[in-house]
Amino acid sequence: MAQHQPAQTQLHTVTQLAAELGITARTLRFYEGKGLITPNRLGTTRVYMARDRARMILILRGKRLGFSLREIAEYLDLYDTDPTQKAQNARLLKLVTARIVKLDQQRLALDEMLGELHDLKRHAEQVLAALAPPKSKT
Numbered sequence: 001m002a003q004h005q006p007a008q009t010q011l012h013t014v015t016q017l018a019a020e021l022g023i024t025a026r027t028l029r030f031y032e033g034k035g036l037i038t039p040n041r042l043g044t045t046r047v048y049m050a051r052d053r054a055r056m057i058l059i060l061r062g063k064r065l066g067f068s069l070r071e072i073a074e075y076l077d078l079y080d081t082d083p084t085q086k087a088q089n090a091r092l093l094k095l096v097t098a099r100i101v102k103l104d105q106q107r108l109a110l111d112e113m114l115g116e117l118h119d120l121k122r123h124a125e126q127v128l129a130a131l132a133p134p135k136s137k138t
Contacts, residue, residue: 012048014039021056031059036073066103071095 014025031037032046037055039046048056055076062072075095078088 010050011042012053014046014048017048017053017056020053021060023056023060028056031056034069034073036069036076066099067095 012020014028018025018028028037028048032039036059037048037052039048039052041047058076058079059072062075067075075088075091078091079085082088
């Protein structure tokens with residue numbers, strides 16, 4: 001019977017971690033190449049620890065929320081250097097607040113564009129309706 005390692009010491013191969021996170025092995029290697037994760041090696045095989053898995057979850061969340069790799073790297077670096085996580089959370093608050101402001105601005109711009117597009121659509125429909133031949137009464 002296979003023994004399961006505790007979550008803290010569980011090792012993952014590239015394939016296993018990629019499948020668990022719903023990403024490709026190439027994605028893991030990309031973030032490794034950027035220095036955001038640092039897997040250990042057993043011979044020629046990369047093995048990812050719980051720390052690498054946690055970092056990947058943070059990286060993927062950061063990307064999904066629109067943060068740059070530089071911003072994600074700064075955040076991860078703070079995690080390693082500040083055991084109280086005060087600096088990390090202060091940086092997170094600053095990044096999140098700026099992202100919210102940017103998204104709110106984009107939403108306003110999108111709402112304005114959609115309004116203009118709806119106006120143009122109604123105008124085109126009215127012009128076409130006015131130019132359409134009258135329906136014959138049979």
